[in-house]
Amino acid sequence: QQQVKQSPQSLIVQKGGISIINCAYENTAFDYFPWYQQFPGKGPALLIAIRPDVSEKKEGRFTISFNKSAKQFSLHIMDSQPGDSATYFCAASTSYDKVIFGPGTSLSVIP
């Protein structure tokens, strides 16, 4: 009920390709779905986030697709670059008191 599943665990993509990371949640009380990017030795930083009243949000090369009925959401990184190599975490939260993070996806973008 509180778990957020994330796949794949690791991903290797060629430069210029599309990176896709998927997440699934169980608790229908969640109403905020952010994606965080984390570089080694650093704290996570918000990349993009979506609320369940929209099915897609795009910011530059990053897009979240959200399927409320399936309780799934995904991150698409278009034109992936070596600088995108990092660990990506999805999360699902209520507005105030609950947040569950996925276990993370290690993305490597190779030239």
Add this chain to the structure above:
Amino acid sequence: NAGVTQTPKFRVLKTGQSMTLLCAQDMNHEYMYWYRQDPGMGLRLIHYSVGEGTTAKGEVPDGYNVSRLKKQNFLLGLESAAPSQTSVYFCASSWGGLGETQYFGPGTRLLVL
């Protein structure tokens, strides 16, 4: 603007020792959080605060205590450290709760022997 800062950056403790991790933010945020990050498990919320003088339990609060005596500071205490508390600890802050952007500090790596 330093954002969110954490001290210390790294610490080694022996089992049973106590310590306090300090988090400071200069963004005037009401909400502050403490997380732990373990390999393969993402981040887990330990405790959080919705304002000066208030704290609440998160997902994994056992073995930790917190205090928010000043709006800009959030302290995480370990009264009697255990090897299971070996982790990387992150502090974060936000304007308006978990449904808003959280700004994370650089982390504190804690090793309990």
